[in-house]
Amino acid sequence: MSYKDKIAVVGAGCTNFGENFEQSYQDLIYQAALEACQEAGIEFTDINAAWLGTAFPDAGVYKGRSGMDLAEALGVFDIPITRVSNYCATGGDAFRNACNSLLAGQHDVVLALGVEKLRDRTPTESIVKMMVDAGHPIYQKGFTAAGTFAVFATRHFNKFGTTREDLSLISVKNHKHALHNPKAHIRKELSLEDVMRSPMVAYPITLMESCPTTDGAAAVVLTRSEDAKKYNPDNKVMVKGHGFSVSTGWDLPFYDPHFDFTGFRATEIASRTAYKHAGVSDPYKEIDFAEVHDCFSIVELLTYEDLGFIEKGSGKKLIQEGITEHGGDIPVNVSGGLLSCGHPVGATGIRMLYELVRQLQGHAGKRQVIDAKLGLAHNIGGPGAVASVTLLGI
């Protein structure tokens, strides 16, 4: 069944993303939920059920193993609260399960909230360290996140003639966008040279092409469409489509002879499902703007292709010709993306929805996309294994 126009986003909230040392995990939850609930015209106690997305409790502050941590933060009890985790696509998955509960008629007003507090831990206690110590099948061989995605980059270079400049231009663009996003972690204009000369993390990915480690939370309040105006008389934002797919594992990209390291099948599958819901046949023409998962510059470029904005291998054109810049035909990551906003893992998917909502409402300030009517949020996790694609529109 299509999600189209069945669910409304009646409120959205987002904390500042960054080194939020002065805020606890619970504080972050509270702040994001408060903004979302105030917009929806509800008290916390009006929430019927919630989905909490936190991916790495043990790499963060040892919070977020259970829905209980959201209940404590908001002082909301006696309702069902599920904790969801699906690597970096955690936020999109929390949203999906919240939508299902509304379509199932189990609840009337629900909260989907993503949060991660990662800056309190030292690098020696990082996710990578934890994975390596635990004998992760590929991390200890150098296939960390950067190491894995780097292989996609060199493969793209070899097969399609993409260059280091193309990737670095993506970082330049997203950092420029972030200058107008007061909630972004990094707000600093970077030249092409700044990006290319920044330290190499895993060739060809440089430090400035890698998203920072960040604290943050984001939330959306959802209702069935017919109830939306009861909560938010100005509501215009509806779910137009959604797709979610788990399309590979840790080992498969390395052992599957058909896996060619040029894109993410999960994104293809998830986006085609979302397009089907929304009746989108030409994503390039019909989608007005997108927030995509640019954890590393190469991932944004691959995503242009996987989403069908352009044919496989030609992603570089969209960045070279300024098409995905603010003011271009299909602006991508006008928020600054993960490269500038940072990536509090569980929060990212919902932070993208927050950006879509503010754009569709015409409340995005200086980063407003003109005539924004249909926006796409793309969230990917694991070695490109898990993808969530959501279309919101007015």
Add this chain to the structure above:
Amino acid sequence: MSYKDKIAVVGAGCTNFGENFEQSYQDLIYQAALEACQEAGIEFTDINAAWLGTAFPDAGVYKGRSGMDLAEALGVFDIPITRVSNYCATGGDAFRNACNSLLAGQHDVVLALGVEKLRDRTPTESIVKMMVDAGHPIYQKGFTAAGTFAVFATRHFNKFGTTREDLSLISVKNHKHALHNPKAHIRKELSLEDVMRSPMVAYPITLMESCPTTDGAAAVVLTRSEDAKKYNPDNKVMVKGHGFSVSTGWDLPFYDPHFDFTGFRATEIASRTAYKHAGVSDPYKEIDFAEVHDCFSIVELLTYEDLGFIEKGSGKKLIQEGITEHGGDIPVNVSGGLLSCGHPVGATGIRMLYELVRQLQGHAGKRQVIDAKLGLAHNIGGPGAVASVTLLGI
């Protein structure tokens, strides 16, 4: 909206519970899913979506952070797979979200699977150690699981005259039941003396009143009721009701002056929702048998009361008079419960559903409850904070 008769359990599977050193996390998933899918008459690739319940990847084998781990184990890709965690109520929550997706019309055949592999790690790497090291707010003060539930026991002794014997009788009963459950971890008859004289873990809870640390997995295949016979022509088992509630946090039981340590509000709320769905007004009379969360003997006794089988304070009567024994009016934990089956955290809630299914089908062998028409599964997590109650019936 009530779940009553809208969803059918067309297949159920469960591994042996125990020290499964010879099986990997993935092997356990595979075995439980295979039994469930074979019963449902489907291949793994017929599954439209899945929910994976694993509570403690970092206390187990570092698997189960994402739906990807289920995809890899079954070789099933390009579908949505959510990983859910909610402490010891993880299994019940995976089931709930799977049900919602069916009611939402998003999928036709879904899998809810719980798995945990805990025996591979040494006690020094245990959950308790991990929590204490991480500065858990109450664990390091002695309020571990046993330590917390012990307070409920002494409070019950003081307020209602319950005794150590009453609690130990619960363990004697459940170990006796397990003699007829080939999948239980511990199958050994224990005398009252054996239980009472076993080492004290946290007064008054003895070792034999504490569930063991166990590996295992369990799975159910679900469809909407109208589709059930297409998959399983003999299918009779329907969801009659379900409730889920998060009703307190880690700190609250210790700081809320109204919290009196005599029961679990989460169980009360969740069970009343489930009863409402099913139209149950007198649970003692209408429910034929139950699987409840006896992680420690006291929890089973409190649950008799919280579920409304008997008034608060009188739970001891049900055990003293043999009412919850096999052959009694309302047999509880004929599987052997957590005390004998063990408690692979994410799997337990689904293992209970497996037991309900086999009983309702009349396929429970020597532990068959006569005339089993309506069964209850009760799963609780955190400091009694999170509860799931499911009613299955024919």
